[in-house]
Amino acid sequence: MALDIQLVENSKSTMFPHFINIPHMIYKNNDQWVPWFHNEMKLFIDKKHPLFLHSDGDFFVAMRNNSPVGRIFVFENTMYNKTHNMKSAHFYFIDFYDDREVANCLFSAAIDWAKKRHCNSLLGPMGFGGVTGGGLLIDGFEHRASMTMMMYNHPYYRVHIEAFGFTKYLDNFSFYLPSTAQLPDGLKQTADALLAKGEFKVLKFKSKKELQKVADDVIHVFMKTLSDHAGNYELTKPECDYIVKSLLQVANPELIKIITYKGTIIGFLFGFHDLSAALQKADGKLTPLSIYRIIREYKKTNWILVNGMGILP
Template sequence: MIQVEKVQDKHALKAFIQFPSSLFSDDPHWIDPLTVEREEHLSKKNPGTDHITWQAWIAKKGETVVGRITAQTDTLHRELYGPDTGHFGMIDAIDDPEVFDALFAAAETWLKSQGAHNITGPFSLNINQESGLLIDGFDTPPSALMPHGKPYYASHLERLGYTQGIDLLAYWMKRTDLFFSPSLTRLMDQVRKKVTLRPLNRKKFAEEMQVLREIFNSGWQNNWGFVPFTEREFDIMGDQLKYLVPDDMIHIAEVDSVPCAFIVGLPNINEAISGLHGRLLPFGWAKLLWRLKVSGVRTARVPLMGVRQEYQFSRIGPIIALLLIEALRDPFAKRNIDSLEMSWILETNTGMRTILERIGAEPYKRYRLYEKQIQAE
């Protein structure tokens, strides 16, 4: 018998957070997230909870946890897409159809009670956090703030009536393999005369973060499932980036002194926390500090990049994106960062995909966002 229990106390939350560690114990590519980070993510400290209402469940066989899931609604999403939208996320389970059936039955029943019948996911907890179900690329570890999964997840979701909404791609490139053809270089040199690239101004950090937020919300507003970042979300993100990202790994592009695009290069935190088993105590914090500040990490991820809407279909828009990518090359070289993940990129974003593939990047992971219509109560 499968029992599904709501996560309603600290004990159940601990079981919810720790379950993936046992599920992926035989997966050499699994990296335990920091427990304290997951606890904060699933608490009021997560600024997304200002507009997200969520519920989590764990599935048990006897006393053994065999699965987990969340369901959530997002008022910002509903303002854009209608009051009948809802989401699921953080799905992990053993390869057992009864477990998946029970978890999704609980999630869908709760979503119906919230008036939702157009369901999308997985999100942890919305599209601006961890998104998508890993479909391809199980043979490498996930980069920072990207999900991992089991190959059998997709078949269980599809059996339950979930269909492809859109796919997200992660691109991988080696710093030394970046190649700008003579024709691209000429275009970049022409645009460089009109565009000013500068690193983040730490003396105006809070103001700069809101500039990035405005650019991101402008550039992404027409994308599938877009939900705008709030000021508080970017404030808190800025508090984190302040300690994790050097100033010269955040670049802003300006045209006539007006910010029009940006890029953020994040040292791969997953590389730094590998082997800590989610713990910062008793010595995990020291190892993390050593890896981030002393020994360094060899990989990075671009989790945030944006070009204002008015430039995206202009002649110089794609070239500005190239100039921003190029701007990270020297800061990465200075820190011995060898490789970079660009993620995520919508499969339908042919402009960005073409740019990345022309300079030597290759898609190496694919994530799927699913959708399903359920009968609302």
Template sequence: MITIEPIDTHKRSDVIRFFRIPFPIFSGNKQWVPPMWGDLSLQLNRKKHPFFEHSDADFFIAVKDGADAGRIAVLENKPYNRYHDRKLASFFLFETVDDPQVAKALFEAAFAWARERGLNGMQGPKGFGPLDGYGMLVDGFEHRQTMMMSSYNHAYYPRLVEALGFRKEVDFITCAIPREKFTFPERVYRLAERVQKRGTFRVLQFKSNKDMMAWIPKFIDTYNKTFVKNWEYYPLSDREVNFVVDNITQLINYDFMKIIAHEDAVVGFVIAFPDVSSALQRIRGYVSPFSFLDAIPSPWALIDILREV
């Protein structure tokens, strides 16, 4: 017997229960990286997460024969729908055992939620904002999830959702390139050097995270102009922008962010993150003083963090 239970996001026990569902589903899987408790609890916090200032979401758990067997979040992103002139719900945080009936029960609850709000379609996985990542893995299951903005799921997930009528809408590509092969032809380096000598474009070099922060508003402006026609784009509220900035600056070090400027405008950027996925697997979603040290990629990174405090 399968039943669907909505969770009360104001109850810590319900949020913990929702958080723990994927752990037995991925038990023994060496590629899956557990979610962080702090991240998920914030996503379910209606008072603190900026998404809930303009939109709504609910969360459901599937129970089969007395045991939790799956979960799903269903969202209505009102600014996204206004911007794209659509009436769509989104699903997110979908996890399930390999059982078509469990998946069907979860999505029937999500579909009913969407219909009650006058929505006429559903897409996903698509979360609460640009840092949550998008999509469902359909190829490359042998590779470890490298950061929380990329998704990982069992190979049976696409089969279950396609059986319910979902079809691919857009591709997101993740690539793995060994460091020794990450090179460009010599001609590219010479061209880049000539461009920099002309003084028209320059690569910004930061001496601290504080220096980098001064350019973040211009970085966000470039992000908005670059992604304005993308499938997932919608205008972020001021609080959402601050939320994104706060999260980005917690994750990156100034050495890992490169910005190309034309005069005082940001015209290009690249952000790199240290791969701490193996450490995240070891701490199993919970941060403590000892697990924090485990996640630091090097003693020099810890020195940089302490220097900025």
């Protein structure tokens, strides 16, 4: 049963439905995986995401007996390489059945792609900076993914990826914090004292329009504080605009915290309602019913996701 690696040229390709649908089949009976919207995936595959204004990449599907058994997106993020002084290719949207041969074929195709572009390493799963997920889940499989801001994968992914020869690049951690948690008394007293002096302020927002007004200043702080981290890079203006637009769609102004010092924005913390349950029910499709469920979950969920925090020194 020979394997065949097929290029997905665009959303009109016969391979496009396979690339979109295969994770739905792999995670069919899994309660923790959260799918991306298909229209957003279409944006990537048609290379209309702002990433492709400075970088190139290709999408591949592994086929066996005319059935899809795996997928991978491999790309060279030139801005990431420039930020981190590297010459690396990245992979993302990696999914495959519990089959060593399939995994090996996908990664071999990715390495061949990287070598043709004179890249000297392959990193992944690696997102596109901002709040896109990255990394490989190795613990906590009983927990649901945080919308599409966090990767979710089966335990066997690690087995096959390490068997191919990949080694750890870095550790990423996520944590659960109960709503009853309190700052230690000493830390809270220090924070209250600083606020009382009047030089530091925590801005409050009532509307997304108000958030939009400070977006450029917040992006500036993001670049200064997080762009050199392993999962980020110096985003271009179109990429920043895309992220701001995407985040504003799900943002609750009350959960966005901005710190100023003498009127200048110096820090931020992004909180979001966890809409994962509604996204799971949508199953990748944006319909009037799925939109209704998302709006309802916005008010219904008792989980808050914190993804993004930075403060200038």
